[in-house]
Amino acid sequence: MHMKAEAITISPEDFNSNRPLVMKLLKQYGVIRVPGYYGGEDLQGLNAEFNRLLECKEPYLKRMDYSVGKGSSVAGSALDKTDYPYTWKTYHAPFMNEIVSEYFERTDVNPVLGIYFVLDVVGSAHHAQNLHFDVERSLKYFIYLTDTSTQNGAFVCAPGSKTVSDSIRKKYVGKINYDNRELSRDLPFTEEEMVAVEGSAGTLIVFDTDVFHKTGNVVSGERRVMRSFSTIVSVPMVKSEAPKKSFLQRIFGK
Numbered sequence: 548m549h550m551k552a553e554a555i556t557i558s559p560e561d562f563n564s565n566r567p568l569v570m571k572l573l574k575q576y577g578v579i580r581v582p583g584y585y586g587g588e589d590l591q592g593l594n595a596e597f598n599r600l601l602e603c604k605e606p607y608l609k610r611m612d613y614s615v616g617k618g619s620s621v622a623g624s625a626l627d628k629t630d631y632p633y634t635w636k637t638y639h640a641p642f643m644n645e646i647v648s649e650y651f652e653r654t655d656v657n658p659v660l661g662i663y664f665v666l667d668v669v670g671s672a673h674h675a676q677n678l679h680f681d682v683e684r685s686l687k688y689f690i691y692l693t694d695t696s697t698q699n700g701a702f703v704c705a706p707g708s709k710t711v712s713d714s715i716r717k718k719y720v721g722k723i724n725y726d727n728r729e730l731s732r733d734l735p736f737t738e739e740e741m742v743a744v745e746g747s748a749g750t751l752i753v754f755d756t757d758v759f760h761k762t763g764n765v766v767s768g769e770r771r772v773m774r775s776f777s778t779i780v781s782v783p784m785v786k787s788e789a790p791k792k793s794f795l796q797r798i799f800g801k
Contacts, residue, residue, distance in 0.1 A: 576706035578754035585749035592633030623659035667770040681756035692771035700770035704760035
């Protein structure tokens with residue numbers, strides 16, 4: 548039976564005050580949706596900064612290769628609070644560190660290793676549009692800056708599928724990296740098991756990247772999103788075979 552997005556939805560009030568419920572949903576499904584978590588001045592500020600962040604005028608911003616549309620990224624520690632106060636405040640909120648620590652049951656976490664800013668339009672094409680789990684596991688904080696539906700590329704996932712990803716990791720232990728993404732891109736799920744996580748502007752999505760997921764295709768309009776990814780500090784980042792660059796080298800130029 549096709550799961551509805553309501554099953555992974557929590558209100559902003561419960562998200563802020565009911566941490567046991569947040570953990571229950573994340574542990575069970577690996578993904579939660581918080582409709583309209585950001586609004587008013589904060590949402591307006593994020594949208595205004597998003598436009599500037601895509602221009603990459605500051606040296607700490609890196610432009611992402613894109614077919615159509617735009618994308619940029621920044622290391623979380625490099626984002627300047629004075630240049631982008633709304634984005635900095637959003638991704639340095641205490642709850643992000645708290646949820647990452649509690650979810651992974653670790654204290655050695657970096658809740659905002661990096662942040663992506665992506666504008667997808669009709670014709671945008673990239674690897675995230677294929678169903679997959681991430682090579683490196685993290686918890687991501689994903690924000691819709693405008694109303695987002697299947698028409699303009701809503702996030703799609705298979706709630707609860709992190710157990711399958713875990714079995715694939717065990718099968719290919721030490722072999723999954725950025726040079727053989729196909730190991731993390733099998734298709735063990737049918738379209739009926741996928742959930743399109745639609746949401747109004749300001750919707751927050753928190754998800755474990757071991758959940759099979761993908762970016763929806765933009766049929767009309769545009770998709771404006773920003774997302775961060777976390778890391779467990781003591782776990783080394785996956786490296787690709789030399790002379791190819793690792794993920795951090797490709798994204799942040801390090």
